[in-house]
Amino acid sequence: MKIKPECALCITRQVVDVAKELTDDKSEQFKIIAWGLKKISEMYSESSVPSFMGTELHRHLKLKTQNSDPYKNLKDVANEFALKYLNDVEHLLESDDELERLQKKVKLAIAGNVIDFGPFSTDVNIENMVKTTLDGKLDLDFSEELLNELKNSKKVFYTCDNAGEIVFDLPLIKELKNYVEVVVSVKGSPILNDATLEDVETAGIDKVTKVITSGTDTIGIRFEESSEEFLSELNSSDFIIAKGMGNYESLTEYEEKRENSEKIPVYYILKAKCEPVAEHVGVCEGDNVLLRKEISKV
CATH class of the missing domain: 1.10.8 (Helicase, Ruva Protein; domain 3)
Incomplete structure (x- = not known):
């Protein structure tokens, strides 16, 4: 994009x-x-x-x-808020219907995506935005496709976005693990308010699945800078789940098929928090998005 x-x-x-x-x-x-x-x-x-x-x-x-992590304090606050809020909403995520359960956990992951000090200023009412997202719907909904793909896959590559929101990724990651192996990726070092291994440990994701880093501090994903481990795990997965606008902005740059490369499906989970991204996705600003597209493998 x-x-x-x-x-x-x-x-x-x-x-x-x-x-x-x-x-x-x-x-x-x-x-x-x-x-x-x-x-x-x-x-x-x-x-x-x-x-x-x-x-x-x-x-x-x-x-x-000369400050390697300018958003450190804000990330800590976001993680603390998310951990407290998760306890209040987890009971709302259960359902005997597997598609409904998946949709609820995708919406929670999107609710976590509002905890982003990039497109939003640092003084917004985040709690109100989280509640609004949970009470809303998936405005662009590829959840049936996601469920079917899960049932026919062995491994999923889940690339995270921000600190704070990764706490809300945890229920969805656990749900995915009912079907497939899940490898989670975060940044190799701090950039903006993106999640790193320290945030993963705070969220407890490392206790439920394998976690790696991109090997770099790129906002979103840039294959040219990513580590060999990152590329190997991604290329050996059946599909990708990419959280947030940064991952959408970057991964859509790899949609054009490269010579001798095969395609891999990507499910983008995000809230369209600005007009340029909303326009590119084809939704309205503020919409909740679960979108399936494809990119070329590296």
């Missing part, structure tokens, strides 16, 4: 958020924002991919501020 003109607003706001998170000193904030705006001006073009551009920007800010 290529960048849209209005993506400039989101990526600029991220720079302001990082500056405010790192320091209360206004002069330092201006300095950090100036660094970010200069970097944006170097990268911003209609051929850019939002997640790849965001990666370079946040790498630049980490280097300039």
